[in-house]
Amino acid sequence: MKTVFNYTKIMFVAMAAMVVFTACTTNEDDYIASSLRSSDWEGKITEYYQNRWGINGSEYSTVMGFESKDYHYTSGRGYELDYKTSSPKENYAFCTFKWFIVDGDITIIYDDDKWNPTYIVDYQLRGDSFYGFFYNGSDRRIQFDLGKTTFTEWDYYRKNGSRYLNTDYRAVRLKNKDGVSVANGIFAEILNNSVH
Numbered sequence: 372m373k374t375v376f377n378y379t380k381i382m383f384v385a386m387a388a389m390v391v392f393t394a395c396t397t398n399e400d401d402y403i404a405s406s407l408r409s410s411d412w413e414g415k416i417t418e419y420y421q422n423r424w425g426i427n428g429s430e431y432s433t434v435m436g437f438e439s440k441d442y443h444y445t446s447g448r449g450y451e452l453d454y455k456t457s458s459p460k461e462n463y464a465f466c467t468f469k470w471f472i473v474d475g476d477i478t479i480i481y482d483d484d485k486w487n488p489t490y491i492v493d494y495q496l497r498g499d500s501f502y503g504f505f506y507n508g509s510d511r512r513i514q515f516d517l518g519k520t521t522f523t524e525w526d527y528y529r530k531n532g533s534r535y536l537n538t539d540y541r542a543v544r545l546k547n548k549d550g551v552s553v554a555n556g557i558f559a560e561i562l563n564n565s566v567h
Contacts, residue, residue: 411521433515434454446470
């Protein structure tokens with residue numbers, strides 16, 4: 372009888388430990404999601420501008436925003452704006468994406484791109500800093516360094532520029548009916564040339 376009691380005790384301790392470890396992972400994901408949603412993030416993504424757009428990255432920047440329907444969600448929708456720093460309203464690409472977090476790893480799935488999915492697994496998210504590496508399915512790690520910001524121009528970029536949804540080079544099909552892709556200036560030219 373004593374042996375059965377000991378086994379029951381051991382099983383109870385093991386089950387309690389599993390619950391504690393599972394809760395830590397969920398709490399970590401909640402913390403990461405809350406930190407991402409707390410602000411917009413703006414800065415540089417090295418090699419990205421060259422790899423995705425074929426342009427020199429030193430003249431370009433990116434701002435990202437993460438949203439979800441509920442404060443406790445570890446997934447949602449987001450926005451990304453790539454722009455030329457000297458002429459942000461003349462030269463830019465705006466697109467939407469889906470995001471989710473599992474065991475601390477962030478996955479981004481763009482609505483308009485072949486760069487899917489993109490993973491953020493080696494990063495630091497502390498205070499005003501979000502930096503680390505993107506992985507886009509290639510063997511390359513693409514470094515990013517973003518800082519907290521309050522970006523108030525999302526509506527401008529969402530509503531202006533050339534929408535590439537239905538005709539000629541704009542024929543890029545979005546994977547999601549809620550998705551939006553808008554480009555202007557050099558970014559629209561690159562998209563136009565890449566389809567022809």
